Amino acid sequence: MVPRPLAERLALTPTRSQGVVIAGGQREVWPIAEVHLTLDGQATTTPCFIAPAGPPLLGAVALESLFLAVDPVAKRLIPVDGFVG
Incomplete structure (x- = not known):
């Protein structure tokens, strides 16, 4: 999850929206973007x-x-192994 100001700085493009339930049980609809991330070379x-x-x-x-x-x-x-099953 990223806040909207950071998403704008990163030029993230929403591809869809999804309903979410946030703290206190409030329901909202938030945009979703596909994000490429790299951590420790992965x-x-x-x-x-x-x-x-x-x-x-x-x-x-x-x-x-x-x-x-x-x-x-x-x-x-x-690090953990992948799980298939």
Whole structure:
């Protein structure tokens, strides 16, 4: 998820919109753009919500696409194997 001002600076082009439920149960419709991202030499393309405001967030789909998981104890990202099944 990226806030709209950042999406505009990055020239992201929304390709569709999707309903979302935000904190407090409020429903909204946010645009989605395909984003190319690279982290530690690993690249992927992932759908990305464009939010009205707030901090950028790296979500589960992007992390899974990069074969990364969160280590909450060490507060870092760790590589993981792909899972098929």
